[in-house]
Amino acid sequence: MSTQRIEKDRLKDYFDHFSMIMPAELIEIEVAGLDLGDQVEADWVPLSGISYDPKNDVVVVDLNDGQVQHSIRAPVEVEVEEDDEGIRSIGIRCGEGHLHVLRLKEPKALPVRD
Numbered sequence: 001m002s003t004q005r006i007e008k009d010r011l012k013d014y015f016d017h018f019s020m021i022m023p024a025e026l027i028e029i030e031v032a033g034l035d036l037g038d039q040v041e042a043d044w045v046p047l048s049g050i051s052y053d054p055k056n057d058v059v060v061v062d063l064n065d066g067q068v069q070h071s072i073r074a075p076v077e078v079e080v081e082e083d084d085e086g087i088r089s090i091g092i093r094c095g096e097g098h099l100h101v102l103r104l105k106e107p108k109a110l111p112v113r114d
Helices: 009-021
Strands: 001-004 026-033 037-053 058-063 068-073 077-083 086-093 099-108
Touching: 026 058, 026 068, 037 068, 037 099
Parallel strands: none
Antiparallel strands: 001 077, 026 037, 026 099, 037 058, 058 068, 077 086, 086 099
8 A cells, every 4th residue: 555645736636636526425424633542533424625725725525526624724734545546545634634535435546636
């Protein structure tokens, strides 16, 4: 398994590309922090898309055709874990120090852009 760090100035393009390519994959969202413990925020629900708004410095994860949103404010670190089958998870550490892990039920390869 390899880990790829996505720099902040690439977040918008990366998540826009990710959202266009990925169908409605099932994901789990887990949030971990010293003050929270480990909490499952979403349990294998369809992913509608992920976006980054640089003006407000927030990552928004849309679930269930936009019916539910999970916001991650002031992301300081974004890492994508993948293996030979594709992306397994995306870890996003927010400004409060919490780690938000978006785990795909089935790994998916993200095609390289032309």
